[in-house]
Amino acid sequence: MHIPDGYLSPQTCAAAFVVAVPTWAVAANRVTRVVKTRNVPTLAVFAALSFLVMMFNIPIPDGTTAHAVGAVIIAIALGPWAAVIAVSVALLFQALLFGDGGVLAFGANALNLAILMPFIGYGVYRLIAGRSPLTSTRRIAAAAIAGYTGINAAALATAVEMGIQPDLFHTASGAPLYSPYGLSQTIPAMALAHLTIAGAAEAILTGGVFAYLARTDPARLAATHRDIPATAGDAPAPRARRLTPARMTLGFVALMVLLTPLGLLAPGGAFGEDAPHDLNLRELGLSAIPAGLAKYNGFWSHTLLADYGFSDGQHAGLAYLLSAIIGIAVVAAVIFAISTLIERVARHREVGKPETA
Amino acid sequence: MSSAVQTRRAPDWLLRGEAGLGPCGCGGTRRKGSFLEKTLSGGAGLLRQVMFSEDVAGRPGLLQRLDPRLKAVSLVVLLVAVGLVHHVSVLVGAYACTLVLAAASKLSIGFFVKRVWLFVPVFTGIVVLPATLSIVTPGEVVLPLWHWHGAPQGFTAQGLTTAALVVSRVATSVSLVVLLTLTTPWTRLLAALRALGVPRIFILIIGMAYRYVFLLLGTVTEMYEARKARTVSGGRHDRAARRFVTASAGALFGRAGHLSEEVHMAMVARGYRGNARTLHTFRLAPADALAAAVVLAAAVAIYGGDLLLGR
Numbered sequence: 001m002h003i004p005d006g007y008l009s010p011q012t013c014a015a016a017f018v019v020a021v022p023t024w025a026v027a028a029n030r031v032t033r034v035v036k037t038r039n040v041p042t043l044a045v046f047a048a049l050s051f052l053v054m055m056f057n058i059p060i061p062d063g064t065t066a067h068a069v070g071a072v073i074i075a076i077a078l079g080p081w082a083a084v085i086a087v088s089v090a091l092l093f094q095a096l097l098f099g100d101g102g103v104l105a106f107g108a109n110a111l112n113l114a115i116l117m118p119f120i121g122y123g124v125y126r127l128i129a130g131r132s133p134l135t136s137t138r139r140i141a142a143a144a145i146a147g148y149t150g151i152n153a154a155a156l157a158t159a160v161e162m163g164i165q166p167d168l169f170h171t172a173s174g175a176p177l178y179s180p181y182g183l184s185q186t187i188p189a190m191a192l193a194h195l196t197i198a199g200a201a202e203a204i205l206t207g208g209v210f211a212y213l214a215r216t217d218p219a220r221l222a223a224t225h226r227d228i229p230a231t232a233g234d235a236p237a238p239r240a241r242r243l244t245p246a247r248m249t250l251g252f253v254a255l256m257v258l259l260t261p262l263g264l265l266a267p268g269g270a271f272g273e274d275a276p277h278d279l280n281l282r283e284l285g286l287s288a289i290p291a292g293l294a295k296y297n298g299f300w301s302h303t304l305l306a307d308y309g310f311s312d313g314q315h316a317g318l319a320y321l322l323s324a325i326i327g328i329a330v331v332a333a334v335i336f337a338i339s340t341l342i343e344r345v346a347r348h349r350e351v352g353k354p355e356t357a
Numbered sequence: 358m359s360s361a362v363q364t365r366r367a368p369d370w371l372l373r374g375e376a377g378l379g380p381c382g383c384g385g386t387r388r389k390g391s392f393l394e395k396t397l398s399g400g401a402g403l404l405r406q407v408m409f410s411e412d413v414a415g416r417p418g419l420l421q422r423l424d425p426r427l428k429a430v431s432l433v434v435l436l437v438a439v440g441l442v443h444h445v446s447v448l449v450g451a452y453a454c455t456l457v458l459a460a461a462s463k464l465s466i467g468f469f470v471k472r473v474w475l476f477v478p479v480f481t482g483i484v485v486l487p488a489t490l491s492i493v494t495p496g497e498v499v500l501p502l503w504h505w506h507g508a509p510q511g512f513t514a515q516g517l518t519t520a521a522l523v524v525s526r527v528a529t530s531v532s533l534v535v536l537l538t539l540t541t542p543w544t545r546l547l548a549a550l551r552a553l554g555v556p557r558i559f560i561l562i563i564g565m566a567y568r569y570v571f572l573l574l575g576t577v578t579e580m581y582e583a584r585k586a587r588t589v590s591g592g593r594h595d596r597a598a599r600r601f602v603t604a605s606a607g608a609l610f611g612r613a614g615h616l617s618e619e620v621h622m623a624m625v626a627r628g629y630r631g632n633a634r635t636l637h638t639f640r641l642a643p644a645d646a647l648a649a650a651v652v653l654a655a656a657v658a659i660y661g662g663d664l665l666l667g668r
Contacts, residue, residue, distance in 0.1 A: 004477045005530030006523060010440035028558050040558065041624060044565030045617040048573050049609060051566070055399045055577075058602050059392050059595040070606075077610065089559075089566050096538050096546070097410070098403075099477060103534050104436045171443055172668060174496055175515035177522060180488035208603020209610060217611040285508035 002109050005102030007179045009169045017107035023115050027084040047089035050074055058201045068205040069113055072121030072150040079224050083118035108161055112154040121150025133229045134218055140211045147206025148199045155194035159186040245339035252335045392598055393585050413539050418462035420540035424645045425549035431652040432537045438656040439529050442663045448525035451659055455532035462540050473535055478528040485523050489516035580605045
């Protein structure tokens with residue numbers, strides 16, 4: 001995941017520094033404002049810790065071992081701004097002492113692993129954990145999911161940074177100057193590795209360390225969990241559940257709206273999306289439409305709004321909008337159903353479980 | 358520092374591969390290292406590497422003599438110049454220059470080449486291999502391997518150029534960074550970064566973090582050694598192992614917290630009020646001015662030479 005020098009153009013590296021440098025400045029400022037003298041020793045020790053956490057090998061369920069980054073657990077315990085500095089320093093050590101990650105690419109690596117990862121992970125953690133007590137299973141699950149989401153967000157950012165290189169920078173004859181793979185290749189490759197092995201390592205570390213701290217050393221979590229009760233019994237007053245299935249659904253739909261521009265970034269269309277006759281056969285080096293494609297294309301034609309239009313082909317714009325609304329409604333209904341189910345199961349387990357103090 | 362480091366090193370017997378006694382009785386087959394061995398050998402490797410770097414940085418050589426500020430700025434200038442090159446020949450030339458510099462700085466060439474190539478460029482070579490084929494990098498097919506509906510497919514000129522460009526660029530960049538870090542003691546490098554305008558709070562954090570990496574590493578090594586000493590059976594117990602890893606990371610988290618509080622109190626007791634002063638000052642020598650001129654000339658030669666070869 002650490003990008004070495006030579007994979008990104010100097011222009012891309014400069015752009016990453018433009019984002020990273022002000023973030024470091026704000027982070028230093030934010031952390032300094034809280035306690036004037038304590039920040040240096042605290043951040044130094046946790047930067048050292050972050051560096052060492054990247055060395056811990058964790059056995060993954062598939063039989064291999066992998067190491068985690070630890071940015072999300074630091075963000076959960078100390079706050080995302082402190083995590084920015086701690087992980088940046090750890091990355092600097094790796095770049096300068098071990099050549100793991102480049103010097104010009106340091107800005108890009110810091111952007112992915114020390115800025116995006118703790119902030120996205122922390123956001124997911126807050127969203128899922130809500131106001132549940134410190135030792136609840138929900139909070140531990142929230143930490144694990146936050147770690148998983150955080151590392152995958154960082155991987156996506158890395159894939160995008162590398163994937164834009166061949167289109168932007170190539171020689172006159174078309175040979176890419178830097179990382180040669182396009183977005184359509186880097187994103188699946190990074191996703192495959194991080195949705196499985198690296199994501200599992202991060203989820204195990206984040207969830208496991210959080211569970212350990214909440215159980216044995218809750219004072220370490222005090223900075224970011226001020227009003228959170230330790231156990232269900234300590235809750236000050238029963239509040240309305242913050243993460244209702246309805247809110248979950250709204251959140252997912254909002255997330256999808258935010259992700260819509262990805263479709264514009266992706267080059268070209270899906271292979272043979274509309275009709276096999278539209279394929280540019282010569283460009284693909286084909287002489288005819290592949291037999292299987294011709295046979296199974298149109299295999300399922302019993303659709304309500306074929307090609308996002310009415311069957312009589314009238315009112316194309318209206319039909320397109322209607323298709324979009326129906327699609328969103330169906331996805332929202334499915335998410336709502338799943339969240340309701342999860343909530344039921346969680347409530348059932350909470351009732352069935354004996355109180356532990 | 359080095360003697361303190363030495364005492365905290367993981368003992369060699371812990372790091373040796375175990376001879377497995379397989380059911381076939383053939384013996385001698387090595388077991389796949391467990392998470393314990395991997396973590397322990399990772400920690401020991403880290404210490405060995407850092408100690409060795411400090412050793413080399415103390416030797417008298419060409420680059421060791423130069424001002425660290427100059428070296429840091431030169432590194433960035435040369436990295437950008439190398440980053441902008443479009444021709445493999447220019448990159449190969451620049452790489453040859455790094456070898457000359459390594460020799461002039463009393464680094465063993467064999468060690469330098471191994472240190473540079475073993476990790477990143479070899480990995481890069483494997484990663485860019487598929488990009489030489491026409492399925493990833495379309496273009497002029499120079500070595501057809503198979504045909505796809507009449508069109509020849511195989512290595513393309515563009516793909517091979519890309520692979521050569523990426524690998525040589527990565528190798529040259531890594532060489533430049535390794536040259537700086539192997540010839541500059543860590544403390545002087547930090548002082549140089551401060552002199553170049555990196556805010557003091559960052560320098561303090563980086564410097565202290567470097568110090569505490571070794572202290573915390575000692576704690577980690579002890580935890581893992583104790584675990585290894587208690588481990589009797591050879592089977593895998595992933596669940597228990599995961600519990601152990603997360604609990605030790607959590608325990609380390611707690612210890613780091615205590616440590617930072619103690620260090621903070623000790624600092625305040627000694628008069629720390631939120632800003633630090635340093636004693637070290639740098640002086641630019643005539644040799645540094647000459648070196649600056651050489652670096653500038655090299656950067657111009659790399660970029661200009663590349664422009665002359667055509668875009």
